[in-house]
Amino acid sequence: MATNKEKQNLSDLEAKNEQLRELQIQTEDLRMNMTKLENLTEHLTAENMFLENKTKEMKVIMTIQQMQIEQLRNNSDELNRIQAAIISYTNFPGDLFCPVEVCQMCPNDWIEFNKSCYYFYNFNSSLKTWDESRQFCQNNKSDLVVISSQEEQTFIKNRTDYCNDTQYGYWIGLRKISNNWTWVDDTQETLGNWNNEGSPENFTLIIQNATESHSWYKERNSALNRFICEIKALIF
Structure with missing residues (x-):
């Protein structure tokens, strides 16, 4: 009876050891997954920062382009006004009013x-x-x-x-x-x-x-x- 009991205890210990080994394997897998998750998080964070910087750059570029468009629109309006003013002269003296290719109100x-x-x-x-x-x-x-x-x-x-x-x-x-x-x-x-x-x-x-x-x-x-x-x- 004592021998049978010891055999049973040994069997239980072996079962528990097996459970422990499986738990260690699961723990190691979890640790590896955690490491992968951390790496993925860092990668996503870096990508997010990259995208944020790109977004800021695009906003700056868009602002500059809008300013350039507005300047072009203003230049176009000014050119139209200058053209209308020039047309009002019978013979426009361009050499007087626009000596360096920039027209002015008076020579x-x-x-x-x-x-x-x-x-x-x-x-x-x-x-x-x-x-x-x-x-x-x-x-x-x-x-x-x-x-x-x-x-x-x-x-x-x-x-x-x-x-x-x-x-x-x-x-x-x-x-x-x-x-x-x-x-x-x-x-x-x-x-x-x-x-x-x-x-x-x-x-x-x-x-x-x-x-x-x-x-x-x-x-x-x-x-x-x-x-x-x-x-x-x-x-x-």
């Missing part, structure tokens, strides 16, 4: 005022007659200034400099034709800012050393003076 060294550009010729070393002054302006696709409002008169008077004495100033585009004072654009003079109204001369200066309402000085064509050119501004 270099010209002053913008109320949708016009003005060039004040201030060189005492090369004064000109009225005809020579007008020819200079026309060579630069403009003409002698036409003063059509008191506001424009104020602007021009404030921009002129004193020139030698009261009989010197800046030629403007006003002269007498058939006993009528007529501007170079063929409109009639209406402001009457005369200084020497009784003079028989037929061409007009604007002089600095006089009040604004009495700053137009009648002079002969051959007198040498500075002058003012005017051209329509490129509004776009």
